Amino acid sequence: MAESPDTRIAALQAELDALRAEMQDFTYAVSHDLRAPLRHILSYAHLVQEDAGPQLTAEVQDFLTTITDSARHMGVLLDGLGALSRVGSLPLDIGPVCLQEFVEAACAELASQCPQRSVEWRIDSDLPLVQADAALLRQALAQVLGNAWKFCAPREHAVIEISAAWAEDGGCVDLQVRDNGVGYNPALQAQLFRVFGRLHSAKQFDGIGMGLVLTRKMLERFGATVSVQGELDGGCSVLLRLRRA
Numbered sequence: 001m002a003e004s005p006d007t008r009i010a011a012l013q014a015e016l017d018a019l020r021a022e023m024q025d026f027t028y029a030v031s032h033d034l035r036a037p038l039r040h041i042l043s044y045a046h047l048v049q050e051d052a053g054p055q056l057t058a059e060v061q062d063f064l065t066t067i068t069d070s071a072r073h074m075g076v077l078l079d080g081l082g083a084l085s086r087v088g089s090l091p092l093d094i095g096p097v098c099l100q101e102f103v104e105a106a107c108a109e110l111a112s113q114c115p116q117r118s119v120e121w122r123i124d125s126d127l128p129l130v131q132a133d134a135a136l137l138r139q140a141l142a143q144v145l146g147n148a149w150k151f152c153a154p155r156e157h158a159v160i161e162i163s164a165a166w167a168e169d170g171g172c173v174d175l176q177v178r179d180n181g182v183g184y185n186p187a188l189q190a191q192l193f194r195v196f197g198r199l200h201s202a203k204q205f206d207g208i209g210m211g212l213v214l215t216r217k218m219l220e221r222f223g224a225t226v227s228v229q230g231e232l233d234g235g236c237s238v239l240l241r242l243r244r245a
Contacts, residue, residue: 027085034078041071077196080210084195087217092133094222096245099127099175102134103162106141110149119149122161129245130173136218137242143211144177144226144238150205151236152181167241175240183230192228 045068053061107121130137145160152158161178184199191197193216198209216226223243230236 027081032082035075038071038074038078042068045071077208080196080208084210084214084217087136087214087221090136090221092221093135094131094133096129097132097134097137099130099164099173099242100125102138102141103127103145103175106138106145107160107162109142110145114149117153117158119152119158119160122159124163127162127164127175128173130175130242131222131245132224132242133222136221137224140215140218140224140226140240143215144240147211148177148179148181148236148238150181150207151183151200152179154182155180166244171244173242173244175242177238177240178235180235183232183234183236185232186230189228 045064049061049064049068056064103123107123111117111119111121145162148160152160157180159180162176163178164173164175166172167174182200182204188199191199193212194209195213196209197213198207212226212228219226219240219242225241227239227241228236229239
């Protein structure tokens, strides 16, 4: 007897859920279990620097500095993997969320962190209510707005626009965040949502390439999506598609 479409869909969903759980466990194990050897590397490198430093040549001291700097950077990468693994296990509390309040609070937080910067915020005054997990949406907005803030820093007149419109299906809201920053090469579009995928060098901008990955995973938890479009030296546009409240 052939299985029904509903049975097949349920089986595929169960398989997908199992794969997600397995990936989450793997990510947690990697981020957690690598910390002990990493601590050993840092500790013994410091001991060598303290005990034998004066006896070492300048070149060897530079080697040790490279070892410790690389180990610290690996620690930051493991922190990113740990954050990614935790998103999948956070409890959900989905309900109506006021986009206006959340967006304005996130923008004010960014401005307070760097009061010497001049950024023109263009925020719609009638952002709607959406159906979301408040904690995850707040973090996702912080990531998206933080990226806009960061990548328009080189501009003498930085502008960040935030607007919303009803999606074509009528059941969703499209929240758009546009900036006039440095943008990115569209040929690198496929790297946007890769873990540790960076489109700019660390010398240009800080970060480890986890912001958009975390954003997408957070939004997926409550049925929302994110997409990005940009051009080199032509700014960037991020679209969050959220369910209407």
